[in-house]
Amino acid sequence: MxxxxxxxxxxxxxxxxxxxxxxxxxxxxxxxxxxxxxxxxxxxxxxxxxxxxxxxxxxxxxxxxxxxxxxxxxxxxxNRNAVALAVNPEIDAITVAVVGLDMSVRSLVRREVEAAPSPSEAVRMTASLVAELRDELPTGAAVLGLGAAVPGLVHSADGVVRLAPHLGWQDVPIAEMLREATGLPAWAGNDASLGAVAERLFGAGNGVTDLIYLNGGASGIGGGMIFGGELLGGIGGFAGEFGHTRVAGAAVPGAALEDEVNRARLLEALGLGVADADQLEAALLSATDADAVEEIDRQVDMLSTALRNAINILNPALVVLGGFLGSLHAARTEQMTRLVGLQTLGPAFEDVAITRAALGDEILVIGAAELVFQNVLSDPAARRGSGIQ
Known part of the structure; x- marks a missing residue:
């Protein structure tokens, strides 16, 4: 019976x-x-x-x-002492942070690298930084897990990086490698998709159900889309690769958006060898050199056309720009708004606002931490007896 x-x-x-x-x-x-x-x-x-x-x-x-x-x-x-570790591997640096469940970024370390790290190098550096940051946590703090925000196509079901072209990674089981190296539960996702989630929950998109997030970093341009309040990932979790769409008027026929709207090209035009986000933005805001101004305007024009396409196709309520794209928006707010408006269908443009990310440089580690929190908080009772500290 x-x-x-x-x-x-x-x-x-x-x-x-x-x-x-x-x-x-x-x-x-x-x-x-x-x-x-x-x-x-x-x-x-x-x-x-x-x-x-x-x-x-x-x-x-x-x-x-x-x-x-x-x-x-x-x-x-x-509890701010219930924390997630978050990592963002990039072609120029590995960033690891401690984020509390109250969404406070308690500490953040950025280690620059001379060349794009291999998967094993990225995992080794991450494990070392994680050990350092865990040693600094107060007695009684509980580490819930590790989240990785990777600039590439990450299979959402298993955390395998199918392709990260700028890092040179292909079919890398990064979540599994991080679990083995740190002893922590680990998850991985696309950096821009995680940024979209972070802005939707805690930033400029709070309360907005339909938004597009575009992130500009050293590895190029990625995107994340929230519609109906849910992340639009596609069948494998690969949706949102706006940076790989082709653009008209490129110097090289068939070039992609991220080839033309490009952080390295901005640095070169501004006469900067290496610069952090704040230094780049300051240079963009104060640029007067004719060649630099021309390059900034050219990139803003290219980006505006891409935004036009996205708005006409997806009809979001909000477009959020992060990384150096947010700095371009700050430097040319009125110009970008005007150019997008000229190219976008009227009713769709009436419905949309364009803004920069509110979470600043912390957006990707907050997004990576949220990957941990979403998994843990879906069943809090499962933590009983987990032994994770």
Whole structure:
């Protein structure tokens, strides 16, 4: 005779995920606010908060003393000592950060490299930096896992980098390699797609259900798309490669967008050998040399045409530009808006806003950390007895 299973544990796990997800995304919330947002009763919310605290994912704070009406309700916040490690391998540097569940970037280290690192070199450097950063964590901090934001086509199901042309990687099981090297649960995704998720949840796209994110980095231009509030990844997770679309008017016939709108070409035109993001932006904003101004304007024109195409095809509410594309937008905001408007169908242009990423240089490590948090917070109860520290 078959025995009907009891689904009460499934419901409890779902409710745990809902509550910790709310305080992770929205910041500190009172128990009464959680009760209202979840539709659960007060005693259930209290029990869930207690369990999340025991799991090391939430912390209760003293009630807001400024409240004058009613009994103060304790504030529930994500535990900043529950952290994710995040890595962004690029052709010029490996960046590793510690990000708290409260979305605070607690520390960040960027190690420059002379040439694009091989997979084994990238993993070795990452493991070394992870060890250094873990040693600096306070006693009792819990490391939930490691997320990698890779500039290339990353298979979403298994974290295999199918192709990262600028890094020279092909069919690299980067998530598995990072797990073996660090002893941590590890996940990997496309850098721009993770950036899109980060901006949607915590940046300029907060509350926007339909947006496009374009990231400009040393490896080129990548993109991520959020529609209906969900990441549009395609069947393999490879969607959003705007940088590999062809552009008209290129110096070399058949050139791709990232060949023409290019960080290295900007640095050369500005007379900069090596520059960080702030130095590049300052140079773009202050450029007066005729050749530099011409190159900036040319790249803005090319980028505007690409944005026109994306807006006409996808009809987003928001286009977010990150990396050096955000700096180009800052340097030529009115010009870019005008050029996109001239080329975009009127109703679609009326619906869209173009802005730069709000999360700045931290966007990709925040996105990589979110890859960890999404996996852990989907079933917080599974952390019990995990032993990960």
């Amino acid at each position: 078959a025995v009907r299973g009891n689904n009460l544990d499934t419901v409890r796990r779902h409710n745990l995920s809902t509550v910790i997800g709310l305080v992770h995304r929205d910041g500190p919330l009172s128990r009464s606010e959680l009760t209202a947002l979840t539709g659960l009763n007060r005693s259930t919310v209290a029990a869930l908060v207690t369990e999340l605290t025991e799991l090391g994912l939430a912390v209760e704070l003293s009630p807001d003393a400024t409240r004058k009406v009613g009994r103060p309700s304790p504030l529930v916040t994500a």
